[in-house]
Amino acid sequence: MEFRDLRRQYQVIKTDIDKAINKAVNGTHFIMGEDVKQLEMELAEYVGVKRCISCANGTDALQLALMAWNIGAGDAVFVPDFTFFSSGEVVAAVGATPIFVNVDKDTYNISPADLKEKVKIVLKEGKLIPKVVIAVDLFGLPADYVAIGKIAKEYNLFVLEDGAQGFGGSFLGKRACSFGDISTTSFFPAKPLGCYGDGGAIFTDNEEWAEMMCSYRVHGKGKDKYDNVRIGMNSRLDTLQAAILRVKLKQFIEYELSSVQERAEWYNQALGNNVKTPTVSAGYVSSYAQYTICFSKKEQREKAVEVCKEAGIPTAIYYSKPMHLQGAFANMECDVQKNLYTQELCDCVLALPFHPYLTMDEIKKISSVINNI
Numbered sequence: 467m468e469f470r471d472l473r474r475q476y477q478v479i480k481t482d483i484d485k486a487i488n489k490a491v492n493g494t495h496f497i498m499g500e501d502v503k504q505l506e507m508e509l510a511e512y513v514g515v516k517r518c519i520s521c522a523n524g525t526d527a528l529q530l531a532l533m534a535w536n537i538g539a540g541d542a543v544f545v546p547d548f549t550f551f552s553s554g555e556v557v558a559a560v561g562a563t564p565i566f567v568n569v570d571k572d573t574y575n576i577s578p579a580d581l582k583e584k585v586k587i588v589l590k591e592g593k594l595i596p597k598v599v600i601a602v603d604l605f606g607l608p609a610d611y612v613a614i615g616k617i618a619k620e621y622n623l624f625v626l627e628d629g630a631q632g633f634g635g636s637f638l639g640k641r642a643c644s645f646g647d648i649s650t651t652s653f654f655p656a657k658p659l660g661c662y663g664d665g666g667a668i669f670t671d672n673e674e675w676a677e678m679m680c681s682y683r684v685h686g687k688g689k690d691k692y693d694n695v696r697i698g699m700n701s702r703l704d705t706l707q708a709a710i711l712r713v714k715l716k717q718f719i720e721y722e723l724s725s726v727q728e729r730a731e732w733y734n735q736a737l738g739n740n741v742k743t744p745t746v747s748a749g750y751v752s753s754y755a756q757y758t759i760c761f762s763k764k765e766q767r768e769k770a771v772e773v774c775k776e777a778g779i780p781t782a783i784y785y786s787k788p789m790h791l792q793g794a795f796a797n798m799e800c801d802v803q804k805n806l807y808t809q810e811l812c813d814c815v816l817a818l819p820f821h822p823y824l825t826m827d828e829i830k831k832i833s834s835v836i837n838n839i
């Protein structure tokens with residue numbers, strides 16, 4: 467059994483993928499080819515924003531957004547304490563200070579109440595200027611952008627949606643990657659929409675920021691890439707990956723997104739009340755980057771890892787360490803960063819095998835192993 471079965475997925479669309487790869491290779495326009503432009507248009511239309519700028523990966527996408535806003539030393543950027551390292555890494559990479567915020571007990575997304583609390587503490591200390599909140603759509607579920615938006619407005623913060631795991635999700639019909647002033651996603655193979663290598667994209671309605679990010683992604687180009695007007699990066703999406711993504715986007719829209727809804731429901735029913743299953747509040751659609759359950763005790767989670775391993779069921783722990791305890795952030799002394807609840811989550815969560823091609827038999831087998839604990 468695979469945790470995320472990319473081979474099964476490839477088998478289903480092999481003919482179209484092989485054709486697209488062949489065409490891209492024969493076209494030999496490997497960098498910024500036609501497929502890149504087409505993909506950007508298709509993604510912008512699907513998400514419902516004016517501009518999509520593809521780039522090399524989801525981490526660069528976040529960093530390019532911070533660069534477009536000129537975020538740097540002396541700026542505070544609020545980041546959930548329970549997320550993948552990138553969400554905080556990019557903040558430090560541009561010289562700003564990440565402030566780690568507690569997450570909601572049910573959705574595991576950034577807690578608006580604690581966000582407000584942490585902004586107030588930073589203001590009171592007076593050393594940093596609050597500039598940005600990075601809200602992550604963790605495990606595929608959009609964050610609470612209504613509440614976050616209110617706080618952002620009150621304190622004059624930019625909202626950066628880290629939709630690396632959120633692509634395809636929605637709230638009241640509005641799609642993920644359209645909730646931020648700038649939003650980003652990742653096409654890492656295991657994400658809801660993955661390519662066959664690294665890839666990422668940025669979304670915004672703001673033309674000025676879009677142009678800025680187009681420049682930053684190609685060495686801070688001016689009128690062309692040999693006219694360099696700012697210090698940028700080399701962060702383009704390959705034509706080959708764009709060609710693959712155009713085929714996979716269709717498959718994602720046509721049936722994968724509904725397929726994961728159905729499979730999440732199968733799990734929910736099979737697991738019943740034995741463990742905490744993912745919370746998806748009314749109006750929200752999760753794209754289920756992960757199907758994560760939560761035990762009430764650390765010992766149960768440890769037992770589950772062991773028993774699943776014996777039964778040949780792969781599992782994963784996202785995440786085993788709160789951001790504020792990561793060694794890379796160790797010297798950023800700031801006692802507003804203690805989030806006890808995150809530690810509890812890190813001890814008790816477990817991601818089960820999940821993808822659009824999982825069978826009901828597989829889900830039954832996995833669930834019965836979990837239910838026996």
Ligand SMILES: *Cc1c(COP(=O)(O)O)cnc(C)c1O
Pocket residue numbers: 523524525526549550552553602628630631652653654664665666
């Ligand atoms: C995967 C991920 C990223 C980074 O994406 P890459 O394409 O791997 O650089 C950023 N944020 C979150 C929440 C992620 O899960």
